[in-house]
Amino acid sequence: MESGQRVSEPLDNARLQKLSVVEAANAIARGQITSQQLVRALIDRIEAREGVVRAWAALNADHALAQARACDEGETRGPLRGVPVAVKDVLNTFDYPTQMGSPIYDGWQSRNDAACVAMLRNAGAVVLGKTITCEFAGTHPNVTTNPLDALRTPGGSSSGSAAAVADFMVPVALGTQTGGSVLRPASFCGLVGFKPTFGGYNREGLRFASECIDTIGLLSRTIEDVACCDQVLRGATPSALAPLEKAPRVGLCRTYMWSLAQSETRDCVATVVAQIEAAGVHVEEFELPPHFADLTEARAIVNDVERARSLAWEWTAHRDKLSPGLVKTMESGISISDRDYRDALWQVASARIEVDLILRRYDVVVTAAVNGEAPLGLHYTGDPSFQALWTLLHVPSITLPAHRGPNGMPVGIQMIASAGDDSLLLLAALWMQHTAYIRMEPKA
């Protein structure tokens, strides 16, 4: 926890709100600031901005301050002591309702914390509140706006997690990704979004959408913050990332979906590749085997069947409270035979083995994160295609802000690695930022 920028001047609210996880943890550990000061500054920010951003499903300032006070008074220890975090509202918290973006769960509160929440708390984190999700982490949008342009979607389904972090209401948030629910909102809001290898973070206390794909991830403003929280969620004590000793082997995969990429995405990928090559590293382009295009259909089968089964109770008891889109997905899932479902699972499992052989030729593979900048309107959280393939394949993925679209909105680049190579991916992402200067240019 000695990494990150030093903070030495007295900190006003604006500065406190901009502290990263690592900076905040260090400042609190050194006694330069208290957790209560930090939490108060964030609550000020939330009070000022929440009317527009609408990121929070549940937040209790007194309770957050009480947690911070316990940290300041030494009752709580750990590498994240006093650091505020936000939790997507499909993860259980014993002290806040878990409403899952569905009226069926209005005010419902679990008995316990989800494993990932408890692990953050056990490391000293203050749970500031719950962030808004699309209905059951699906595609039905909620009320959150993009903090960079309130007329645009923040992306989904981790909408509130992305908006809260991007708006400096909290330095880090837990999200979940079944299609592209971490990386897409991260890209749309100009954040770092990280999805570990499937199963990286324990899923006890997560409301499942599609059990075989759902992955818990992180949204924050720096790679170092992701790495710090990643280590905590793996039961380790965070340590600063040691830079790669040599440049990574870099692949480029436009995928069979490249025709979906808008000009800003094409420009983003081209710019990133040019910068990597300018740093002296050859970028080797490759194509996925043609039959990988069939994974779109296999993914739909797995997703629809698993959503239909996981919501079997809600289907019978509260169908009138499900969105029409979700009802349609579930009807699709119910109509698919178990044989077709298992065939799709088998097809996906084979593709995972096949892609592993391809990805092992590289340390990191660059690919589009999104098809473009955040679209206008709050009725649609954007196209998950460029994220969903890699989620399905269970490989770790990260997005970094790398470009701006025609409307000045951020466009992320996605980087992936072989399953299990999460640490390598984070180190490669750091290399991209520090050596290849992959970062988003300031707004014009």
Add this chain to the structure above:
Amino acid sequence: MESGQRVSEPLDNARLQKLSVVEAANAIARGQITSQQLVRALIDRIEAREGVVRAWAALNADHALAQARACDEGETRGPLRGVPVAVKDVLNTFDYPTQMGSPIYDGWQSRNDAACVAMLRNAGAVVLGKTITCEFAGTHPNVTTNPLDALRTPGGSSSGSAAAVADFMVPVALGTQTGGSVLRPASFCGLVGFKPTFGGYNREGLRFASECIDTIGLLSRTIEDVACCDQVLRGATPSALAPLEKAPRVGLCRTYMWSLAQSETRDCVATVVAQIEAAGVHVEEFELPPHFADLTEARAIVNDVERARSLAWEWTAHRDKLSPGLVKTMESGISISDRDYRDALWQVASARIEVDLILRRYDVVVTAAVNGEAPLGLHYTGDPSFQALWTLLHVPSITLPAHRGPNGMPVGIQMIASAGDDSLLLLAALWMQHTAYIRMEPKA
């Protein structure tokens, strides 16, 4: 649902209590009995026997009868209309507490049904109540006794599910298996126990023990009942099993744990093999690759790490209410590095691919289910070794009562198949029973 024995004479309580799932569903569908009659008969049985057996964690006769009445009055439809089922107390039910065998959850009630419970209900089943589990589906025993000998363990962790079905309190129960928590109690109580391929039944609403291994399964008194409920849990309409058109290719694997097998287990396997060969089918013995013995250690790593993470909230908030054995398991899990955990997961994933190549040479493989009959005492639920290997490998497994031990207690035989070949396994099990006459001889 036209399979199963016909029931034509008027049914007294003793006969009602012995109805199988298929028989009960048919009798209710034909109007020969009502669900209320059946539920009343089972409640009578429970009232008479629960003082000794102690199978139930939650049961409400009025509520069960109200469900049955709704079925009888036609408000509920489906292939299991009016059929009572029991639910292991680590699966959520909206109408009964889910207490997980832990004082931490005394009286706690979920908002919804677990997916598998809702799917049974949507098929018309009556949820009779919750059955007792070991603490968080682990090894710390609860109060249930073996209905065949109250001085002996029923096995665990699905202790109440096994005892209730074996004692004719309910025809079928949901269980879960992380080590051997379905097949061991099934064997100890003389039941059919079935664990599908990992992921066979949706796990939404299951309290995880070890997320990468936990599998929901079924305990009942007939293979046909398992097959019927299996189809419902896969979203299908149950149909009678068509017998195998030709004899199965049968393998025999004693495993590297054979030295653990007591004489009754050795006799059980020998008898079963002799009967299969007497039916004209050669049984081909094979050995697992020697490095499979390392899976015992890999399993311990995965199990301990995942239990520690999934119980992170309970660890901090209620450590004094965890059993000493569970605390020890969690301490082990906390001490294991994420690197070692991921290496163990990788080792297991490789073994799954390797075992698939072996198992595909057979339709079904015979192996020991348990090391012997149910041991004396309620302090220990028995040795999970013979079940845990196959659970870890994600293959489907079933146990049938096949033998009796020196104390007259049942000893099951285990049969396994390749991952995904669940239907073939059920058909092979039927062949074993009907053609090779694998069944438990009457008690001397």
